[in-house]
Amino acid sequence: MTEKRKGLSWGVGIWILYGGFALFILACVGFASMQSFDLVENNYYDKGIKYQGQIDKMERTRALAEQPAVGYDKSGAISITFPESLVEERLSGTIALYRPSNSRYDKLIAIDGKRQFDIRMDSLPTGLWKVKLDWRYDGQSYYNEETIVIE
Numbered sequence: 001m002t003e004k005r006k007g008l009s010w011g012v013g014i015w016i017l018y019g020g021f022a023l024f025i026l027a028c029v030g031f032a033s034m035q036s037f038d039l040v041e042n043n044y045y046d047k048g049i050k051y052q053g054q055i056d057k058m059e060r061t062r063a064l065a066e067q068p069a070v071g072y073d074k075s076g077a078i079s080i081t082f083p084e085s086l087v088e089e090r091l092s093g094t095i096a097l098y099r100p101s102n103s104r105y106d107k108l109i110a111i112d113g114k115r116q117f118d119i120r121m122d123s124l125p126t127g128l129w130k131v132k133l134d135w136r137y138d139g140q141s142y143y144n145e146e147t148i149v150i151e
Helices: 010-033 044-049 051-062
Strands: 069-073 077-081 091-098 107-112 116-120 127-137 140-150
Touching (some): 051 140, 069 140, 091 116, 107 116
Antiparallel strands (some): 069 077, 077 116, 091 107, 091 127
């Protein structure tokens, strides 16, 4: 007489092992596909091609006697001040607040003939921010970028 063993056979055990491994791999792929990666700007290829113009703007900004000042105070505001020598009415452009880790928080503010800007950051998350000033004065384009850590 043969004895019947209780439990699973080795073939069923191997199938359970392979099935568990396949479920684990599918769960990892599903988790990875739900992550967002906002470390690259939109239209980065076009911006890369036009980057020589950006370099020229940065060189013009460095050649200025006075640079725009960007600062952050503990009250929760970013302060941007353009040089006193500039006539406000001839100043135009944009201020971009760029959040490298999450593009949902990016902001674009128009420079509309003012020399001083105070931007409240209370509702925005703490961490690394880039302040990008892309401005024009008397027909010349300028660009500078500052990195700020908001705590």
